[in-house]
Amino acid sequence: MFSFMLIIYVDGACSGNPGPMGIGVVIYKGRTNVMEVSEYVGEGTNNKAEYLALIRALETADKLNEKEIHIRTDSQLIEKQISGEYRVKNAGLKPLKAKADKLMKEMKVKVEHVSREQNQRADELAKRAVSA
Numbered sequence: 001m002f003s004f005m006l007i008i009y010v011d012g013a014c015s016g017n018p019g020p021m022g023i024g025v026v027i028y029k030g031r032t033n034v035m036e037v038s039e040y041v042g043e044g045t046n047n048k049a050e051y052l053a054l055i056r057a058l059e060t061a062d063k064l065n066e067k068e069i070h071i072r073t074d075s076q077l078i079e080k081q082i083s084g085e086y087r088v089k090n091a092g093l094k095p096l097k098a099k100a101d102k103l104m105k106e107m108k109v110k111v112e113h114v115s116r117e118q119n120q121r122a123d124e125l126a127k128r129a130v131s132a
Contacts, residue, residue, distance in 0.1 A: 005029075005068035008057040009119050012049025012075070013126035019043065022129025023053035024122035027060065035060065038125035044092075050075040051096035053126065054082075054111075058103035071111045072119060079113040 009026040021044045025037035037060070041052050054071065061069045073079055080086040081097060082104075088097045116123065 005070055006034075006061055006064070006066045007070045007072065008061065009072045009114075009122040010050070010053040010057045011073065011119055011122035011126040012046060012051070012053045013123070013130050014044070014046040014049050015130045018045045020130050021045075021049035021052065022126045022131075023049060023056055024125025024127075024129065025053055025057045025060065026121045026125065027057070027064075029066075034064075036121070036125060038129045040129045047075070047077060047090065047093060048096065049126065050078045051093060051100065053122070054078060054100055055096065055103065058100060058107070058109070061107065062103060067106065068108045069110070071109060072114045073111065074114055074116045074119040074123070076113050079111050082111045 007028045011024045013022045021041045023039050023041055027035040037056060057071060081088050088094050
């Protein structure tokens with residue numbers, strides 16, 4: 001049987017900044033949508049919500065025993081911090097980056113910046129979680 005890597009779209013939303021946060025995660029295996037997550041995740045900033053969406057995606061991939069993951073995010077900050085191009089200067093984001101790094105250690109992960117238009121479903125799920 002042919003195996004496909006997971007393609008995961010992630011987004012975080014915040015109503016106000018800081019304010020209530022929500023995450024959206026859409027997981028595909030091949031062309032099949034296998035899971036969607038829309039969850040309120042407390043109070044914080046938009047960047048914190050983006051990291052929490054990434055972490056949820058990585059934790060879910062781990063639970064599904066998937067080791068090859070392609071993450072797509074419309075957060076250029078997340079993509080550049082994960083790749084090491086940008087340093088994490090915000091003290092509140094440092095533990096989230098460390099957690100993401102730890103989860104990625106056992107996986108082959110590519111993080112790609114995509115346009116908001118390409119990330120619409122994850123965006124809808126994140127916003128829905130904030131407004132629920």
